[in-house]
Amino acid sequence: MAQQIRAAILEGRLRRGSRLPSSRALAESLGVSRTLVSAVYEELVGEGYLEARRGSGTYVAADLPDLRPSAGQTSRPPAWTPRWQGEPPSRPSSRDVDFTLDRQVVEAVSARSWARMWRFLARQKPPVDLGPPEGDPELREAIADYLRRARGLRCGPEDVVVTSGAVRALELVARALVPLGEAVAVEEPGYPAARRVLQDRGARLVPVPVDEDGLRVDRLRAAGGVRLAYVTPSHQYPLGVRMSVSRRIALLEWAAWRDAVVVEDDYDSELRFDGPPLPALAGLDGSGRVVYVGTFSKVLAPGLRVGYAVAPRWLRERLVQLREASGDRAPWPVQRALAAFLASGDFDRHVRRVRRRYAERRAALREVLGSLDGLARLRGMEAGLHAFLELAPGLDEGELAKCARERGVWVSVLRPYYLGLPDRSGWLLAYGGLPADTVRHGASVLSEVLREAARGSRPVAAAARALR
Numbered sequence: 001m002a003q004q005i006r007a008a009i010l011e012g013r014l015r016r017g018s019r020l021p022s023s024r025a026l027a028e029s030l031g032v033s034r035t036l037v038s039a040v041y042e043e044l045v046g047e048g049y050l051e052a053r054r055g056s057g058t059y060v061a062a063d064l065p066d067l068r069p070s071a072g073q074t075s076r077p078p079a080w081t082p083r084w085q086g087e088p089p090s091r092p093s094s095r096d097v098d099f100t101l102d103r104q105v106v107e108a109v110s111a112r113s114w115a116r117m118w119r120f121l122a123r124q125k126p127p128v129d130l131g132p133p134e135g136d137p138e139l140r141e142a143i144a145d146y147l148r149r150a151r152g153l154r155c156g157p158e159d160v161v162v163t164s165g166a167v168r169a170l171e172l173v174a175r176a177l178v179p180l181g182e183a184v185a186v187e188e189p190g191y192p193a194a195r196r197v198l199q200d201r202g203a204r205l206v207p208v209p210v211d212e213d214g215l216r217v218d219r220l221r222a223a224g225g226v227r228l229a230y231v232t233p234s235h236q237y238p239l240g241v242r243m244s245v246s247r248r249i250a251l252l253e254w255a256a257w258r259d260a261v262v263v264e265d266d267y268d269s270e271l272r273f274d275g276p277p278l279p280a281l282a283g284l285d286g287s288g289r290v291v292y293v294g295t296f297s298k299v300l301a302p303g304l305r306v307g308y309a310v311a312p313r314w315l316r317e318r319l320v321q322l323r324e325a326s327g328d329r330a331p332w333p334v335q336r337a338l339a340a341f342l343a344s345g346d347f348d349r350h351v352r353r354v355r356r357r358y359a360e361r362r363a364a365l366r367e368v369l370g371s372l373d374g375l376a377r378l379r380g381m382e383a384g385l386h387a388f389l390e391l392a393p394g395l396d397e398g399e400l401a402k403c404a405r406e407r408g409v410w411v412s413v414l415r416p417y418y419l420g421l422p423d424r425s426g427w428l429l430a431y432g433g434l435p436a437d438t439v440r441h442g443a444s445v446l447s448e449v450l451r452e453a454a455r456g457s458r459p460v461a462a463a464a465r466a467l468r
């Protein structure tokens with residue numbers, strides 16, 4: 001009742017200074033006790049919404065400011081706030097095929113192992129404090145065990161720091177290592193969220209190109225002043241190439257030569273389809289120059305918000321201190337449930353299952369887009385949940401993406417993944433979360449759009465012959 005009277009006053013339905021019914025009259029009309037109405041009036045008098053006038057009754061306070069939202073008043077931001085431009089981005093409808101990278105979905109955990117995970121948790125004693133800044137000990141144990149087994153890392157639970165995702169782990173490393181204006185090398189094209197985190201720390205980003213073998217380490221060597229590099233060697237984001245062994249060794253040699261640090265983001269290495277992944281760069285590193293960053297976002301579910309850093313000994317304590325000071329923790333129930341999920345073998349079963357599903361979807365994509373007569377080339381298909389469709393020169397990625405959208409298929413274009421001028425163009429297709437039939441249908445529409453564009457353009461046909 002108090003809430004309703006408050007709302008009526010704020011919305012102007014009860015005018016300032018107007019008289020309310022007596023507590024007896026209101027109680028009778030509402031069929032409630034008079035004591036209740038008196039208590040509500042008293043509460044609102046205490047809050048200043050109403051005033052009681054002796055011998056006269058209860059009134060809406062006369063000196064309340066006019067709080068009605070009037071047109072123009074609430075839509076205008078304060079003058080000093082930064083301006084952001086443009087309309088809110090449009091979104092695909094439920095009938096559309098959404099291949100865009102930023103709304104990527106993953107295959108769900110099976111209902112049975114999900115239920116098992118939480119049943120286990122229900123029997124655990126709830127925590128009474130914030131928990132250790134480095135993360136739940138059981139989860140760190142399980143992660144270290146997994147990384148030794150699956151990624152070739154030589155690490156123990158004491159080396160693992162649990163965070164709310166890989167990007168937060170990178171942010172933590174940047175807070176520890178990046179003074180204002182520090183030059184940090186990033187892949188070009190690269191992961192925008194990582195670049196944003198580094199820029200927010202005041203880093204000066206140095207884009208280093210990527211080719212078929214991953215980061216051009218020769219270019220990194222030539223870029224003076226860089227002492228930190230962020231890379232995705234298992235599955236370069238977004239092009240999807242894998243860094244060759246010789247480049248990995250060259251990168252570690254660069255780090256030793258420059259006394260530099262490499263952050264290895266191993267965000268989806270579990271999801272490799274043609275044979276096992278190469279061992280992580282951090283496993284090759286003998287001198288403590290690589291910080292390994294991992295996540296459960298791709299392999300399990302992005303909504304869990306759990307990732308981790310495996311830091312060399314000299315850095316680990318600093319990362320823990322920073323987390324301690326920030327009060328930041330991944331939620332305890334999720335950490336504990338994940339620890340059980342990993343330790344029980346359910347995690348390995350899940351990875352085997354989703355790998356099969358993703359492989360089917362990948363096959364569907366390849367079936368349709370694998371041979372486009374030189375108009376486009378499908379790349380980065382060996383791993384992960386997305387592919388790169390490189391377009392022949394002359395095909396406009398943005399214009400054609402618009403055409404595809406008009407036919408209900410949404411893709412991400414490559415341009416925003418560059419800091420500088422792009423050296424190629426194309427579409428990024430997150431196919432992982434879509435059923436194979438949907439992938440096939442979406443891919444057919446994309447193929448039609450490209451073929452129609454090529455028919456209408458002689459230069460494109462010539463470029464396509466060249467790409468073939």
Ligand SMILES: Cc1ncc(COP(=O)(O)O)c(C=O)c1O
Pocket residue numbers: 164165166167168191232237265267294295296297298302306307
């Ligand atoms: C390159 C890269 N790193 C990390 C992540 C995952 O980040 P987080 O664990 O913060 O969800 C993603 C997700 O898209 C990614 O593309």
